[in-house]
Amino acid sequence: MSTLGFPLFPEQASTMAPRVDQLYFFLLVVSVFFATLILILIIAFAIKYRRRSDDEQPRPISGNLGLEILWTLVPLSLTLVMFVWGARLYFITFYPPSDALEINVVAKQWMWKVQHSEGRAEIDELHIPTGRPIKLIMTSQDVIHDFFVPAFRVKNDVLPGRYTTLWFEATKPGAYRLFCSQYCGTQHSGMIGYIIALEPAEFQAWLSGGATAVSMATAGENLFQKLGCVSCHAPNDTGRGPSLVGLLGKAVRLQSGASVTADEDYIRESILNPQAKIVAGYQPIMPTFKGLISEDGIMQIIAYLKSLKREEGAQVKK
Amino acid sequence: MNGPIEERRQHYLNVNYGLKSWLLTTDHKRIAWLYLIGVTFFFFVGGLFATLIRLELLTPQGDLVQAETYNKLFTMHGVTMIFFFLIPSIPAVLGNFLIPLMIGARDLAFPRLNLASWYIYILGGLFTLAAAAAGGVDTGWTFYTPYSSIYSNTHVALTVIGIFITGFSSILTGLNFIVTIHTMRAPGMTWFRLPLFVWAHYATSIIFILGTPVIAITLALVALERLFGLGIFNPELGGDPLLFQHLFWFYSHPAVYIMILPGMGVISELITCFSRKRVFGYDFIAFSSLAIAVLGFLVWGHHMFVSGQSVYASMIFSLLSMLVAIPSAVKVFNWTATLYKGSILFDAPMLYALGFIGLFTIGGLTGLFLATLGVDVHVHDTYFVIAHFHYIMVGSAVMAYLGGIHFWWPKMTGRKYPEPLARLAAVIIFLGFNLTISACRAATMSIRPSFRCST
Numbered sequence: 033m034s035t036l037g038f039p040l041f042p043e044q045a046s047t048m049a050p051r052v053d054q055l056y057f058f059l060l061v062v063s064v065f066f067a068t069l070i071l072i073l074i075i076a077f078a079i080k081y082r083r084r085s086d087d088e089q090p091r092p093i094s095g096n097l098g099l100e101i102l103w104t105l106v107p108l109s110l111t112l113v114m115f116v117w118g119a120r121l122y123f124i125t126f127y128p129p130s131d132a133l134e135i136n137v138v139a140k141q142w143m144w145k146v147q148h149s150e151g152r153a154e155i156d157e158l159h160i161p162t163g164r165p166i167k168l169i170m171t172s173q174d175v176i177h178d179f180f181v182p183a184f185r186v187k188n189d190v191l192p193g194r195y196t197t198l199w200f201e202a203t204k205p206g207a208y209r210l211f212c213s214q215y216c217g218t219q220h221s222g223m224i225g226y227i228i229a230l231e232p233a234e235f236q237a238w239l240s241g242g243a244t245a246v247s248m249a250t251a252g253e254n255l256f257q258k259l260g261c262v263s264c265h266a267p268n269d270t271g272r273g274p275s276l277v278g279l280l281g282k283a284v285r286l287q288s289g290a291s292v293t294a295d296e297d298y299i300r301e302s303i304l305n306p307q308a309k310i311v312a313g314y315q316p317i318m319p320t321f322k323g324l325i326s327e328d329g330i331m332q333i334i335a336y337l338k339s340l341k342r343e344e345g346a347q348v349k350k
Numbered sequence: 351m352n353g354p355i356e357e358r359r360q361h362y363l364n365v366n367y368g369l370k371s372w373l374l375t376t377d378h379k380r381i382a383w384l385y386l387i388g389v390t391f392f393f394f395v396g397g398l399f400a401t402l403i404r405l406e407l408l409t410p411q412g413d414l415v416q417a418e419t420y421n422k423l424f425t426m427h428g429v430t431m432i433f434f435f436l437i438p439s440i441p442a443v444l445g446n447f448l449i450p451l452m453i454g455a456r457d458l459a460f461p462r463l464n465l466a467s468w469y470i471y472i473l474g475g476l477f478t479l480a481a482a483a484a485g486g487v488d489t490g491w492t493f494y495t496p497y498s499s500i501y502s503n504t505h506v507a508l509t510v511i512g513i514f515i516t517g518f519s520s521i522l523t524g525l526n527f528i529v530t531i532h533t534m535r536a537p538g539m540t541w542f543r544l545p546l547f548v549w550a551h552y553a554t555s556i557i558f559i560l561g562t563p564v565i566a567i568t569l570a571l572v573a574l575e576r577l578f579g580l581g582i583f584n585p586e587l588g589g590d591p592l593l594f595q596h597l598f599w600f601y602s603h604p605a606v607y608i609m610i611l612p613g614m615g616v617i618s619e620l621i622t623c624f625s626r627k628r629v630f631g632y633d634f635i636a637f638s639s640l641a642i643a644v645l646g647f648l649v650w651g652h653h654m655f656v657s658g659q660s661v662y663a664s665m666i667f668s669l670l671s672m673l674v675a676i677p678s679a680v681k682v683f684n685w686t687a688t689l690y691k692g693s694i695l696f697d698a699p700m701l702y703a704l705g706f707i708g709l710f711t712i713g714g715l716t717g718l719f720l721a722t723l724g725v726d727v728h729v730h731d732t733y734f735v736i737a738h739f740h741y742i743m744v745g746s747a748v749m750a751y752l753g754g755i756h757f758w759w760p761k762m763t764g765r766k767y768p769e770p771l772a773r774l775a776a777v778i779i780f781l782g783f784n785l786t787i788s789a790c791r792a793a794t795m796s797i798r799p800s801f802r803c804s805t
């Protein structure tokens with residue numbers, strides 16, 4: 033079934049797709065039932081009770097409490113089923129599995145820029161392995177965009193000034209359309225691309241192919257040197273700033289007395305707007321790097337900081 | 351207005367003549383006409399934009415207009431239809447004309463304020479038309495920041511100033527209705543004898559005065575950020591783009607009920623009149639209007655399920671959206687039950703009313719898909735949403751408006767309209783809408799007789 037080359041119902045290509053479709057069909061059945069019920073009643077009444085003579089005067093009926101209760105409670109309980117079922121699926125789409133492969137996406141008018149941890153970058157295309165959860169960490173350089181893959185039944189807005197995530201697991205190899213589904217300006221309709229799902233082995237080959245790419249963590253380390261972060265952030269707390277080793281996921285105590293979990297957003301904010309949250313026990317001397325570093329660069333530094341956690345976290349006692 | 355109208359009887363149309371007597375009138379019936387003219391004008395402007403959109407979409411390439419113009423067209427289509435046609439349509443035309451008559455009052459509580467509302471509406475409309483003439487605006491009717499406040503280089507400020515101004519017209523009309531309904535009911539016209547049309551307008555007025563200030567301020571903030579670089583929504587200046595969406599939908603979800611509640615009021619009148627029955631479950635219909643007005647303020651987050659809102663916020667908004675659908679369902683069942691054992695006549699207004707019930711049912715049911723979290727993730731921002739709201743806003747609200755205009759036309763003009771032609775038009779509009787060729791094709795404004803069921 034297709035119209036003008038677009039399938040009427042999108043292909044199912046992720047673990048999520050069949051589950052969403054099940055719920056969709058449940059809703060469809062309920063809706064068709066009620067729509068038909070109303071339609072049949074209206075047509076039946078319209079025929080049966082059509083006016084036959086001009087002086088007809090039907091007996092007034094003012095209502096029926098039992099019926100009112102019935103047609104309040106039956107729809108209510110059905111909508112509660114919809115709610116619970118829908119919320120369960122939503123919960124799943126919200127929390128990526130912890131073993132997901134992280135990939136970074138930066139959106140801008142009007143393209144998608146993708147960086148893999150191993151260093152390969154691509155534009156308007158995203159290569160992924162099948163059979164493995166993928167977690168996208170996304171941000172926008174300008175306006176709000178939205179990452180939408182119909183075949184996977186997932187979408188999420190991509191916001192400037194913060195990270196949002198999206199996860200999915202492709203179930204079969206193929207090329208699936210990617211759309212920007214939040215109107216973002218003149219060429220919005222051209223902000224499209226493909227998700228290319230490969231067998232894991234092929235994906236590995238693809239990852240190591242291409243130009244001699246440096247991994248994101250290495251690129252981040254270079255930036256860390258180049259921008260002079262290293263002069264304040266020594267690995268063992270000897271600098272003027274705190275050590276950043278093992279920072280991600282840790283709870284940070286702030287001067288204000290509050291405590292925050294250091295996630296990607298926190299690090300991004302620390303770099304661009306260091307005065308917003310001051311770590312307890314330190315002077316607010318860190319300069320802002322706004323304008324000196326790109327969104328891609330920040331993602332690289334985050335990748336570097338994450339790698340510190342893995343590689344050196346054990347040696348340095350915090 | 352029963353019986354034939356005598357040759358020289360004086361009525362509101364012939365008490366005095368001349369442009370001035372119309373432009374300075376404080377008679378709610380004449381002001382209703384002023385609104386009818388304004389609203390019809392904007393309906394055609396919005397329809398023109400829609401026609402151009404459909405023509406361009408005949409082919410995927412940009413052959414009639416380029417992407418830039420196309421984006422402006424759909425934006426201006428939405429802006430005119432929503433803010434300048436649908437929101438004022440039933441309340442300002444039929445509500446203005448009928449509420450005083452239905453509750454037995456001489457006029458609205460503040461007749462001059464009523465006239466002022468019309469001028470404010472027109473002034474706002476002129477700003478928005480000026481924006482269109484100057485080159486248009488391309489943000490979508492939702493004006494999402496930071497695109498609208500920073501990146502778009504079209505006439506955003508002018509447009510939102512127009513909407514800001516027009517908002518005051520809504521607020522004042524709502525105020526006028528509420529005061530009138532509270533204080534000017536004729537002796538014996540108790541709350542539970544009010545026609546359901548009046549109940550629906552009462553609920554709508556609550557939304558008018560509680561919701562409209564929020565959109566006005568929000569759009570003013572967009573204009574300020576654009577013109578003076580204040581950092582409210584722009585993350586580069588420490589603002590929050592999501593804040594805009596919260597504020598915008600805090601008004602705009604209730605606003606969808608501004609567009610449908612008056613229509614529901616009209617339908618309650620038409621169904622009862624043309625089946626010669628008292629409405630089934632009067633109390634339930636009246637209270638469901640209030641329930642919709644109140645609950646409607648608590649569901650705005652269902653427009654933001656994938657925009658970075660927290661999981662738990664989304665869940666609560668989803669649950670409340672389910673609840674707000676119930677009073678709508680209750681109304682549909684009650685209208686259907688009203689037909690039972692009635693004496694049904696298929697004049698044009700009744701055709702519109704029956705069309706309304708069918709299309710509203712479909713629109714409401716698709717609303718449930720959208721309120722269901724797991725499914726909305728997939729269908730959000732697709733044509734599914736567009737279909738949902740057109741079923742309700744065109745399929746239902748416009749049907750109710752046209753049905754109401756036909757039904758009360760004799761009351762407004764003292765003349766009949768050609769029934770067969772009007773029936774044909776109703777059927778064509780229904781089919782035309784369903785074929786989605788063009789939902790907004792009002793045939794000639796026709797006229798029908800009112801018999802005993804006039805207000």
Ligand code: HEM
Nearest residue numbers: 606609610652653675678714717718720721730731739742
């Ligand atoms: C029966 C109750 C209703 C429910 C449960 C409902 C639910 C929803 C939901 C969840 C959305 C957001 C969809 C999305 O963006 O993903 C939506 C969109 C919309 N609805 Fe409804 N709706 C209902 C009735 C109405 C009515 C009565 C109207 C208009 C008169 C209306 C007009 C709209 C509009 C205009 C939008 C789209 C706004 C946009 O994104 O441009 N809805 N509805």
Ligand SMILES: [Cu+2]
Nearest residue numbers: 212214216220
């Ligand atoms: Cu876009």
Ligand SMILES: [Cu+2]
Nearest residue numbers: 603650652653
């Ligand atoms: Cu809504």
